[in-house]
Amino acid sequence: MRSTGRFSTAVVGAALLLGCVSEPASAQPASAQPAASEATTSEATTSAAASPEAADGARVLVFSKTAGFRHDSIAEGIAAVRELGGTSGFRVDATEDAGAFTTRNLRRYDAVVFLSTTGDVLDSAQQRAFESYIHRGGGYVGVHAAADTEYDWEFYGGLAGAYFQSHPAIQPATVTVEDRAHPATSGLPRAWERTDEWYNYRSNPRDRAHVLASLDESSYTGGTMSGDHPIAWCQTYQGGRAFYTGGGHTKESYADPAFRRHLLGGIRYAVGEAQADCRPETGYRPLFDGSPASLSGWKQAGPGSFTLDDDGTITSSGGMGLLWYAGQDFGAYSLKLDWKTASATGDDNSGVFVGFPPSDDPWSAVNNGYEIQIDATDVPEKTTGSVYGFQSADLDRRDRALNPPGEWNTYEIRVEGERLRIWLNGVKINDFTNTDPARSLADGHIGIQNHGADDQMAFRDIRIKELPTKSPAHTASQGD
Numbered sequence: 001m002r003s004t005g006r007f008s009t010a011v012v013g014a015a016l017l018l019g020c021v022s023e024p025a026s027a028q029p030a031s032a033q034p035a036a037s038e039a040t041t042s043e044a045t046t047s048a049a050a051s052p053e054a055a056d057g058a059r060v061l062v063f064s065k066t067a068g069f070r071h072d073s074i075a076e077g078i079a080a081v082r083e084l085g086g087t088s089g090f091r092v093d094a095t096e097d098a099g100a101f102t103t104r105n106l107r108r109y110d111a112v113v114f115l116s117t118t119g120d121v122l123d124s125a126q127q128r129a130f131e132s133y134i135h136r137g138g139g140y141v142g143v144h145a146a147a148d149t150e151y152d153w154e155f156y157g158g159l160a161g162a163y164f165q166s167h168p169a170i171q172p173a174t175v176t177v178e179d180r181a182h183p184a185t186s187g188l189p190r191a192w193e194r195t196d197e198w199y200n201y202r203s204n205p206r207d208r209a210h211v212l213a214s215l216d217e218s219s220y221t222g223g224t225m226s227g228d229h230p231i232a233w234c235q236t237y238q239g240g241r242a243f244y245t246g247g248g249h250t251k252e253s254y255a256d257p258a259f260r261r262h263l264l265g266g267i268r269y270a271v272g273e274a275q276a277d278c279r280p281e282t283g284y285r286p287l288f289d290g291s292p293a294s295l296s297g298w299k300q301a302g303p304g305s306f307t308l309d310d311d312g313t314i315t316s317s318g319g320m321g322l323l324w325y326a327g328q329d330f331g332a333y334s335l336k337l338d339w340k341t342a343s344a345t346g347d348d349n350s351g352v353f354v355g356f357p358p359s360d361d362p363w364s365a366v367n368n369g370y371e372i373q374i375d376a377t378d379v380p381e382k383t384t385g386s387v388y389g390f391q392s393a394d395l396d397r398r399d400r401a402l403n404p405p406g407e408w409n410t411y412e413i414r415v416e417g418e419r420l421r422i423w424l425n426g427v428k429i430n431d432f433t434n435t436d437p438a439r440s441l442a443d444g445h446i447g448i449q450n451h452g453a454d455d456q457m458a459f460r461d462i463r464i465k466e467l468p469t470k471s472p473a474h475t476a477s478q479g480d
Helices: 074-088 124-135 144-148 154-160 251-255 257-271 362-368 395-401 472-477
Strands: 059-063 091-095 111-115 139-143 164-166 171-177 191-196 210-216 229-237 240-245 285-288 298-301 305-308 314-317 321-325 333-341 350-356 370-374 409-416 419-424 427-433 445-450 457-466
Touching: 059 074, 074 091, 074 111, 074 251, 074 257, 111 144, 111 257, 124 154, 124 240, 139 144, 139 154, 139 257, 144 164, 144 240, 154 240, 229 257, 240 257, 251 257, 298 362, 305 445, 314 445, 321 350, 321 362, 333 350, 350 362, 350 409, 362 445, 370 419, 395 427, 445 457
Parallel strands: 059 091, 059 111, 111 139, 139 240
Antiparallel strands: 171 191, 171 210, 210 229, 229 240, 285 457, 298 321, 305 314, 314 457, 321 445, 333 409, 333 457, 350 370, 350 445, 409 419, 419 427
16 A cells, blocks of 8 residues: 555544444435435545645545435535545545446555445455455545445454444434544544444444543433443554544534534545554553543652643643553552653653652652653663653554654553553553662552743543552563
8 A cells, every 4th residue: 555644634523423323213214315326436446636745644445335225414424534634635436336446446445435335335346455455554444334234244244343223313412532542533522422324333442442432321311231332442443544424414514613524534534644542452441531530649749740730631831740540559450551752743752751759759660660751862771761761662553553743642551560661642662671670660659740931741541550469570581
């Protein structure tokens, strides 16, 4: 596949979307869809000229063939993706011709958007071409009825994440945004009230994919997923990237700035222009969830402070100090947190400290613990992903995984015995073992640094999963 250039995210919005589809509710019979000759050619399949500024950016194919129910919002969906491409720097082709699914033609695209497709839309040769495309690193975006597609194709079911089962009448519901760092959801509120058609799925994708948003089944009538109801998710799948949203049933969805932002973020992830941790995530509990109450277990050591914003973000100011979790010390654990550089320049400095004793002196963490650095412009052993002053990150892997200033990143910091491993946006970038007898990772506190007056770092959703304690020999020999 082609390499892509980074494109702009200039899109209005700050809310959320999500809708659904499936049966005849505001849909047209399949016979009403336009003939392939009206919308496509057999190979290139362009429905609108790409904007000149997008010529060197990513390229996306929107596929909207229907062999079952046909949603009357498809035209609006194609127009919205086309407009997003024009403002954000990627080219858009659109087709309903399954003949576009050849190995040669798919190489031209960084992602394929299945826009409310229904039924069996690809033959066996076309399926094989698409499987090969994903295996080579291609991107998939499934919108709404993409989950009502290809029920007998096991590969597609795994890629989409779940199949449609049913839906109640269109009605208001509360969508809970679970991931505040993924580009598809980072600009959305935690709770979003929206009227749409809400899908039930045949299985829960949570153990296989990373859930970005879910439905509060108590907020509407007709949910059948026992209170755990994912509605948008992402994953890496057999070499490729996949994003699915249940939104997009209504025409109005595609005029909603928040929905468009959500859709754009999913496309950016699928084409590889934005990085995110899309590994399944279960068993974590919050240490800081964005609420004032969740800060009660934290203490500020030294100068400076963190300010809690209305969107559940804490941002550093002043320094040099440390906000540390005093409520508990930890042994073996996986710590996850979302962060971004927040100053106008983006050249900010901070870090995450682990393995230090309780103290009101921030230098105790420096002298007794380890810092996982955040500062992409420093020297290798003191740059983002390094164990500060002790071991550099794998810089090639780090650079590929790192989002630019102003965009959210996710760290996983895993401590087991004296072994410390670091993942950035789902990519392992460091593996360090403590051999200093004066320090120990096996027990200690965690904290985040406010480095100085010129450094502004924002943090969200600090969560932890405690792990079984393993013997030193086992810990040293285990894999990822």
